[in-house]
Amino acid sequence: MSVVAPVLAQWMARQRWYQAKGAEPALRIVGTLDGGTPGVRVATFLLLDEAAAEPLLYQVPVAFRAQPLPEAQSALIGEVDGRYLYDAPHDPAYVDLLLRTISEGGRLEGADASATGHPSADPGTAVSSHVFSGEQSNTSIVVEVDGGPVPQVIVKLFRLVHHGENPDVTLQTGISAAGSDRVPRSFGVLTGSWPDPGRADGVAVGHLAAVQEFLPGSEDAWRVALRAAASGEDFTGRAAELGEAVAEVHETLADVFPTVPTTPADIADAVALMRSRLAMAANEVPALLEHREEIDAVYERATRAEWPAQQRVHGDLHLGQVLWTDARGWVIIDFEGEPLRPMSERSRPDIALRDVAGMLRSFDYVAGSLGQDGSSDASVASAWAAAGRDAFITGYGRRSGVDLASHQVVLDAFELDKAVYETLYEARNRPAWLGIPLAAVARLVTPNAG
Numbered sequence: 001m002s003v004v005a006p007v008l009a010q011w012m013a014r015q016r017w018y019q020a021k022g023a024e025p026a027l028r029i030v031g032t033l034d035g036g037t038p039g040v041r042v043a044t045f046l047l048l049d050e051a052a053a054e055p056l057l058y059q060v061p062v063a064f065r066a067q068p069l070p071e072a073q074s075a076l077i078g079e080v081d082g083r084y085l086y087d088a089p090h091d092p093a094y095v096d097l098l099l100r101t102i103s104e105g106g107r108l109e110g111a112d113a114s115a116t117g118h119p120s121a122d123p124g125t126a127v128s129s130h131v132f133s134g135e136q137s138n139t140s141i142v143v144e145v146d147g148g149p150v151p152q153v154i155v156k157l158f159r160l161v162h163h164g165e166n167p168d169v170t171l172q173t174g175i176s177a178a179g180s181d182r183v184p185r186s187f188g189v190l191t192g193s194w195p196d197p198g199r200a201d202g203v204a205v206g207h208l209a210a211v212q213e214f215l216p217g218s219e220d221a222w223r224v225a226l227r228a229a230a231s232g233e234d235f236t237g238r239a240a241e242l243g244e245a246v247a248e249v250h251e252t253l254a255d256v257f258p259t260v261p262t263t264p265a266d267i268a269d270a271v272a273l274m275r276s277r278l279a280m281a282a283n284e285v286p287a288l289l290e291h292r293e294e295i296d297a298v299y300e301r302a303t304r305a306e307w308p309a310q311q312r313v314h315g316d317l318h319l320g321q322v323l324w325t326d327a328r329g330w331v332i333i334d335f336e337g338e339p340l341r342p343m344s345e346r347s348r349p350d351i352a353l354r355d356v357a358g359m360l361r362s363f364d365y366v367a368g369s370l371g372q373d374g375s376s377d378a379s380v381a382s383a384w385a386a387a388g389r390d391a392f393i394t395g396y397g398r399r400s401g402v403d404l405a406s407h408q409v410v411l412d413a414f415e416l417d418k419a420v421y422e423t424l425y426e427a428r429n430r431p432a433w434l435g436i437p438l439a440a441v442a443r444l445v446t447p448n449a450g
């Protein structure tokens, strides 16, 4: 590892999933999982990066080859001691190993770490694979399979790993196991364990990868909606169906996972979180300070309203998290929750209105993004978004039986909280888009502006 570490550090710093952007990774190996086929050694390094204020644990599988692998040229990490090191998701030997370990309930052992596959259905055998180019925070591999119930599966490899459940795995798997086709079908999970001196038993156990059905020919709702809005196409039918699909997923989540009544202490906690998020965002986006008192008034009103019971929710629902398929309609993915929120918070029961608010914000984003690139008349785009929002609410209410109007005060607070979160997200990731959530904050604090 000592000779490999500097090569990995240089390469990691350039990857999209590397969090401490601009910093040089300060890596310490916490565990290694070994595997491979004759001639190709695969080592999955669990690397603690101490470059950022809060150390983060990364999963970095590396394939060591004696000869170059021309088809994976762009995935070459470097050459060490005459061996060629590749980002393993691009190497068929690793993909085969990973899929087999999960589907056969196999085990990977190594220095200080191990991993176990937990199959839920047999996906068949890998024939060919490619890394999904749309990846963001994780790495997804699309695999053509033979002998399974679907032609392709997608293996999602979590780059950041932590002790405890990853809601993306738990929720997606739970909904799929309940027989719902509103999420892709689950095929299995890889769970790892590694040393963690911060824990009483000294061991951490967490999700490393998950396999699910790949939906070929699907398109995410953000792109579908953007095209419809740009061409002035009526989207209200699809928006209402989307509302119904979200309500259906909420219903399944409430059936499969525990629900809890919302107590006054829960309300106080939820509002305190909104306030602390505002304070954190205002540090980086001072323009929020202009509205500080009005925002606080919206949150204060919510403390006096009635809140629905809590249940597991998606947690970061927006149009980009929904896929349109001709065969199944809307299918929801990526239950990992908001990336800027601590994992412990994302794994608790929450108010389902948080997801409704997230989707309402997304319709506004469609109008905002068209408005800012000048490709659409601002008033036409915002009328399109308003119609989409209304239809979504109607569809959600129709399926869930919940009268959202009777929860308006709480829904307003969640929508404002989401817009505040978005200002921080945009300031950090896409400063050119910051105007969209900032305009929303100004609008949402104006009484009766919706």
Ligand SMILES: Nc1ncnc2c1ncn2[C@@H]1O[C@H](COP(=O)(O)OP(=O)(O)O)[C@@H](O)[C@H]1O
Pocket (backbone or CB within 6 Å): 132, 134, 135, 136, 137, 138, 139, 140, 154, 184, 212, 213, 214, 215, 216, 218, 220, 320, 323, 333, 334, 336
């Ligand atoms: N089961 C699937 N079928 C088809 N495409 C998928 C599937 N899962 C994810 N995708 C595609 O991969 C993209 C990223 O997936 P996502 O789970 O959101 O990963 P990340 O957590 O890295 O953002 C999605 O926007 C979608 O286009």
Ligand SMILES: O=P(O)(O)O[C@H]1O[C@H](CO)[C@@H](O[C@H]2O[C@H](CO)[C@@H](O)[C@H](O)[C@H]2O)[C@H](O)[C@H]1O
Pocket (backbone or CB within 6 Å): 136, 137, 222, 316, 318, 319, 320, 334, 337, 338, 339, 340, 358, 361, 362, 363, 365, 422, 425
């Ligand atoms: O998809 P992720 O889990 O990575 O979510 C993060 O990134 C999203 C952007 O990709 C961001 O969503 C915001 O922008 C969307 C348009 O690109 C818009 O539809 C959403 O409504 C808006 O919140 C999301 O907030 C962030 O957590």
